[in-house]
Amino acid sequence: MKADLHNHSYFSDGVLSPSEVVRLASDAGCDLFSLTDHDTTLGITEAKDEADKLGLSLVNGVEISAFWRNSAIHIIGLGIDIDNDALQTGLEFNQALRLERAKKIALGLWRSGIKDALEKAQKISGGHMLTRTHFAQMLISEGYCKDMKSVFRRYLTGRKPGGVRVEWQDFNEVINWIQSAGGKALIAHPFRYRMTHTKIKKMLVDFRDAGGDGFELVNANSSEEEISIGNQWCNDYDLLASIGSDFHGWPNQRVQIGNLADLPNYSRAIWSYL
Numbered sequence: 001m002k003a004d005l006h007n008h009s010y011f012s013d014g015v016l017s018p019s020e021v022v023r024l025a026s027d028a029g030c031d032l033f034s035l036t037d038h039d040t041t042l043g044i045t046e047a048k049d050e051a052d053k054l055g056l057s058l059v060n061g062v063e064i065s066a067f068w069r070n071s072a073i074h075i076i077g078l079g080i081d082i083d084n085d086a087l088q089t090g091l092e093f094n095q096a097l098r099l100e101r102a103k104k105i106a107l108g109l110w111r112s113g114i115k116d117a118l119e120k121a122q123k124i125s126g127g128h129m130l131t132r133t134h135f136a137q138m139l140i141s142e143g144y145c146k147d148m149k150s151v152f153r154r155y156l157t158g159r160k161p162g163g164v165r166v167e168w169q170d171f172n173e174v175i176n177w178i179q180s181a182g183g184k185a186l187i188a189h190p191f192r193y194r195m196t197h198t199k200i201k202k203m204l205v206d207f208r209d210a211g212g213d214g215f216e217l218v219n220a221n222s223s224e225e226e227i228s229i230g231n232q233w234c235n236d237y238d239l240l241a242s243i244g245s246d247f248h249g250w251p252n253q254r255v256q257i258g259n260l261a262d263l264p265n266y267s268r269a270i271w272s273y274l
């Protein structure tokens with residue numbers, strides 16, 4: 001089974017259209033694919049049309065920002081009804097937070113001498129939803145930093161000029177939005193939050209106790225060790241396993257759609273439960 005259930009289009013911080021992303025998935029030989037833009041489902045209708053043309057199975061998806069005990073994390077919703085009111089009201093809440101944050105980021109950058117950041121980032125986003133990635137791309141293209149890693153570290157996190165704290169909803173709430181829309185809720189990329197394994201395990205147990213369904217066991221950057229430890233956690237905590245590349249299509253990004261290690265244990269694979 002070749003599945004890739006975590007991908008972005010230009011409706012959030014990816015650079016390709018939903019159709020282009022779906023075509024790449026089809027060319028890569030995916031059997032199952034999901035578009036999971038940040039806090040929006042606007043790309044899904046186009047993705048579905050293209051997937052139908054190509055005979056590719058598309059799972060409706062989204063990646064929602066949330067809090068777990070004051071840490072910002074991402075929750076993937078899969079198999080969602082995109083017309084569900086509870087889900088869309090939640091996504092609108094996050095979209096408003098994002099706009100408010102973008103203005104604060106621009107103000108912080110302005111204070112450190114970087115002018116017109118909002119307008120420039122908006123231009124890069126093509127008028128779609130603004131993310132920090134658009135500010136990052138703008139700062140790189142204006143020569144302030146050489147790559148994504150350094151631009152986040154020097155400008156867009158913590159007490160840096162464009163570092164802004166966002167009060168995302170608690171993950172209990174986000175699980176509700178997703179499950180109200182008939183979807184499964186999964187923690188995205190658990191090894192990417194700079195948490196110790198002890199803390200990740202606490203998060204997974206809390207998530208399971210809050211009714212969450214599973215986590216992304218395999219992504220494009222997973223090591224063999226992470227997959228093996230994560231598989232153990234799936235068994236220990238009775239959680240489902242998902243798989244996705246987190247493809248954005250950025251220049252220099254090595255991540256390719258559908259180019260992933262296999263899930264180690266199909267009995268817990270999310271696709272059997274969608």
Ligand code: AMP
Nearest residue numbers: 013038065130131132133148149152153
């Ligand atoms: P946002 O959702 O607007 O806060 O932006 C977060 C997105 O920025 C993530 O989904 C990643 O795509 C990207 N991102 C965050 N931190 C980094 C980093 N250190 N290097 C590269 N990309 C990052």
Ligand code: MN
Nearest residue numbers: 008013038133
């Ligand atoms: Mn992203």
Ligand code: MN
Nearest residue numbers: 063074188189
């Ligand atoms: Mn993410």
Ligand code: MN
Nearest residue numbers: 006008063246
């Ligand atoms: Mn993502």
